[in-house]
Amino acid sequence: MAKVIALANQKGGVGKTTTAVNLGIGLATEGNRVLLLDADAQGNLTDSLGFHEPDNLPVSLATMLQKCMAEEAYDPEEGILQHHEGVDLMPGNIELSAVEVALVNTMSRETILRGYVDSVKDNYDYILIDCMPSMGMMTINALAAADSVIIPVQAHYLPAKGMTQLLQTVARVRRQINKKLVVEGVLLTMVDSRTNFAKDISFVLRRDYGDKLRVFQTEIPLSIRAAETSARGKSIYSHDPNGQVAKAYVSLTREVQGIGSERRQTRQHKADHSR
Numbered sequence: 001m002a003k004v005i006a007l008a009n010q011k012g013g014v015g016k017t018t019t020a021v022n023l024g025i026g027l028a029t030e031g032n033r034v035l036l037l038d039a040d041a042q043g044n045l046t047d048s049l050g051f052h053e054p055d056n057l058p059v060s061l062a063t064m065l066q067k068c069m070a071e072e073a074y075d076p077e078e079g080i081l082q083h084h085e086g087v088d089l090m091p092g093n094i095e096l097s098a099v100e101v102a103l104v105n106t107m108s109r110e111t112i113l114r115g116y117v118d119s120v121k122d123n124y125d126y127i128l129i130d131c132m133p134s135m136g137m138m139t140i141n142a143l144a145a146a147d148s149v150i151i152p153v154q155a156h157y158l159p160a161k162g163m164t165q166l167l168q169t170v171a172r173v174r175r176q177i178n179k180k181l182v183v184e185g186v187l188l189t190m191v192d193s194r195t196n197f198a199k200d201i202s203f204v205l206r207r208d209y210g211d212k213l214r215v216f217q218t219e220i221p222l223s224i225r226a227a228e229t230s231a232r233g234k235s236i237y238s239h240d241p242n243g244q245v246a247k248a249y250v251s252l253t254r255e256v257q258g259i260g261s262e263r264r265q266t267r268q269h270k271a272d273h274s275r
Ligand SMILES: Nc1ncnc2c1ncn2[C@@H]1O[C@H](COP(=O)(O)OP(=O)(O)OP(=O)(O)O)[C@@H](O)[C@H]1O
Pocket: 011, 012, 013, 014, 015, 016, 017, 018, 019, 040, 042, 044, 131, 132, 133, 189, 190, 191, 220, 221, 222, 223, 224, 226, 227, 228, 229, 230, 245
């Protein structure tokens, strides 16, 4: 059964989509079955994977959520697209904006996406959800459906303020809707290591949050090569395999997989001791 990870930050342009693509393809390269869910009405994840007109796709995540809201039967594999680098994609597009509005008046409005995710979970090892840059109903649905959340933070943004709000939302979702939700880690992105400013942000983030949360050891460097990938519909591993960003995403992939096996070992250990 898949581990479900939401990539969330209400701040836009912090690297959520780029991380969904490259962590997702990284995990697939390591032999995992991976589904990427585009839960952002901008459809950037869909576009970044080479499906350049997301609004013209006949079936998208919005279609499936509408069926879930109407309690209609559906084929869970319907609408899933395959990317040539080994990941599956449930595309997202502008119709998600209408779904977000409709959710407000729906019964169990926070758990509609969870219903869909549960129906595809057995087919994958990892499901990554690329969230909208807002704390609206779609993001709450993503947090309600997820086992954990990765918070990408851009290294030239003063992270503390936005992080506090996001962490409060995560805590509220954990208390009220999804007890198992944990913060997988905070990921520093677009780090320009030539500047002291980026080093300061990394230091402050680790100092202020490091004892409460995992701040990933891996930091994603700033690079024009990363910015180019979205337009080309491929991962950084295909576009610039020997570059620093590709190396960083390989390292992030290993950290995320390592956390999975750490947690499995802890659970096993507890189970052995309770026998
Ligand atoms: N490491 C990087 N170095 C340079 N540019 C990057 C890097 N990572 C992402 N970018 C670029 O920064 C922009 C924002 O990244 P991305 O779309 O991944 O952020 P996002 O948080 O998903 O944005 P949104 O909130 O709008 O969905 C994009 O143009 C992307 O190509």
